[in-house]
Amino acid sequence: MIQLPLRPIEFQILLILADKESHGYSIIQETKKRTGGRVRLQPGTLYRAIQRLEDAGLIRESVARPSRESDDQRRRYFALTEEGRSVAADEARRLADLVRESRDAGLIEGTS
């Protein structure tokens, strides 16, 4: 069973999978894009995190394949489970609370 807080890489993977099912390479690309190139995941880091998330029942390897035109049929896709979605939401709420508190404390700008 995985406990909150999630590691940043794990939360990032859940966030990406919340949008749509993805394969390993597209998770790496998406992470790079979302972090402005600061985080370049390597296969080792990625699949150790994926294994932890799979073991905790938060994601699963998808059996459904996307349409032939959209992507390579041979790639393995990952999808968020119901539990994964709720854990990700819990983590997001936890982070949102932290952000609100930071704003209240005047550490960062913006309205809560």
Added chain:
Amino acid sequence: MVRSSRKDHGYRRGYRRRHAARWIAGSIAVYRCLLIVYPRSFRRRNEARMIETFADLCVDAFVSSGLRGLLVLWLRTIGDLSDNGLSARRNRRPDSSAPQRGDLMESFLVDLRYALRALRRSPGFAAVAIITMAVGIGANAAMFSFVDAVVLRTLPFHQPGRLVEVWETFERDELELRNVGYPTYLDWRARSSVFEDIAATTGSAFALTDVGEAQRIPGALADPQYFEILGVRPLHGRVFSESENASYEQAPVAVLGHALWQSTFGGDLAVLGDSIRLNGTSATVIGIMPPEFTGIAGTAQVWLPILPGARVAQLSPALVDNRRARGLRTVARLVPGATIESAQAEFDAISAELRDEHPDIYVTRGAVILSLEEQLLGNTQTPVLLLMGAVSLVLLIACANVANLLLARASGRQGEIALRVALGGSRIRLMRQLLTESVLLATIGGASGLLLAYWSLEVLAAQLPFQVPAYVTVQLGGRVIAFAAGLTLTTGVLFGLLPALTTSSTGPAQRLSSWRRAGAPARRIAGLNVRGLLVSAEIALSLTLLVGAGLLLRSFASLQDIEPGFDPTNTLTVSVTLPETDYSIEQTVTFGNQLIDGLRGLPGVEAAGLATDTPLAGGYSAIVVATEDARAIDPEARTRVYVHSISPGYLEAVGAELRSGRDFLPSDTGESLGAVIVSESMAARSWPDEEPIGKRLTRNGTDWLTVVGVIGDIRHRQLVVDTFLNPDDPDVYFPLAQARSRNLSVVVRSRGEPLALAGPVRRLVQEMNRNLPVFGTSTMAELVATELAINRASARMLTLFGVMALLLASIRSSCCAAISGAAASAIPHW
């Protein structure tokens, strides 16, 4: 964007794609092996996924930054493997803090991670060591690509080890190699049993007209069995049959090369069965060869059966029916089990039979069997191996250099090492740690070196214009990569071992105290100062290289001093061949005269002349002549001479020196009592103490020619004389008007840059006949440079290696002090 040719563009893209696929597949294979750093349970679940993702990353890296991108990806991947492999192994166990005893992989990963961190901490040291290794391994990998191409790789024919050439020999002062005549070859074929088959062939070029602009196509004449002997089949259509090679007069058929088929006929299969015009004669296309096949010479793009082909190539019928004429080479396939020696024994017997049957012809002739590979690549193997030897010295110096750097660094790290020993680190463990560091350095250096080799290969290949067939390509293949990997591992262990041994050899107390007292002491093994020895070795190796380079440069400089007998500066040469169908001999003479007049009228032309051949451009023929004086003593006397036919003004254009007498005049045309010019050595040999002007000689025993001039010896055949292939026979010059040849070489001496005349000369010829392709455009200086290219390239490369060695040695001395100081200051003093 300018697109020179869409087809060419597509070809390059295809080549790049194939080439990228090789690197990516190799990277994936290596990655698959390296995944062993993960525990088995993790691998079972994730191996396929990780390989899939790594493959995507490889493609991405290659597409965005090529090989450099792949190298950067690998640097990241090594870090990823060491960090995550170690963590995954530790996470298997509840108590994950201490390494498990006996888990070699885990302690290796700890070492690797530590080594990576240590290198990151001292980037200056890492950079110098990696660059040094990259230079050493890169130069070796690049040179090994040449060794691979000309020594290790076999010729691209079926079982090339069984392919041989049979040459006729001619016994004079010494044994000389000669081409063979068709009747002799037919006797060889009928009487020998040691070959599966033997075929005669000769290179020839044809003017291809009526398809776009007239072009000159390199080709070959061959007997029908030629293709089967080499083990090649046509891609489309068929090759010649026996009935298509029955007579000199019959209509010819032709087999096209793939490149010609693609470029000129657009890859259209409809060309099969069509007629093409070669030298003005129609030939029916019956087949197309696969792209990789360009004949044994590596240049042919069209093949014709030898008998009708000889007519198309405007070779005299004597070539195929006269035992005295020789102009063919042969290729044969030994029967399984036969050797060159057994073939030679059989051919000695056949030669003896022929001597008995035709004593007048074969009295001085024999046959010699040589391996095809030896013939095609033999000349290049020695210089390539010599350079490989030299470049391996560079690697040795690089190794000594890095070992020295590691020693200097180890001196600075004594505190750290002493502490590890004091805390219970075993000597073996410490050595392993140091070796991991050095192998890691070598690996990164090796990978960078491979990249360096890849980038420099094209430059190097241009530097070493070895005379090898075009299909012998120099590339960074699997064998070269394996060689570089082997070198990397060996050197990593080699230069790591010394520092590891010396550093771990003393006790912790002694080490700690000596470090604190005096900084870096001299490292010693068995009482020897290791660093001192390394420095001496480096200097000795660098000196060896430089002395070798100096000697080669000196011998090259002496080659430069060879007097070629002509003046290669400001001289342009081009060739045209007049088709027999359109030009009688008289018309050829008229064409030649008009061409000379036209050439002299071009602005910037100082002198112009025509000849049947020009110095160093190939295409020589020899005949026997007899002088009147020699005949008076011995009616059978004769001298073998190389024959050239030249126009008036040619000697001036080529820059030959007239020693006595005169040049030809336009009036020197008649055969009988005609004029002849001889070379100095011909004059010295035939009339040692007499005035040669006015002497007479004959070709056929009836028509006598009078010597009107003597010119200095010209090195027509090669600058550096090789008596076996090109004996130093004297030269005799006849008036071009008497030559029954339609092959004209134009020589133009210009006032300025000779190549600037290439365009005007081409236009002049095409104005006279638009169907005449102008070919062989070159300056004489280029021909001389090509002759000396191997010698110059070897000297240049060796100098380059010497300079590299010197640079590496100087890097060592300036860096060692800085690095030992930096490493020591990185450890806090207490």
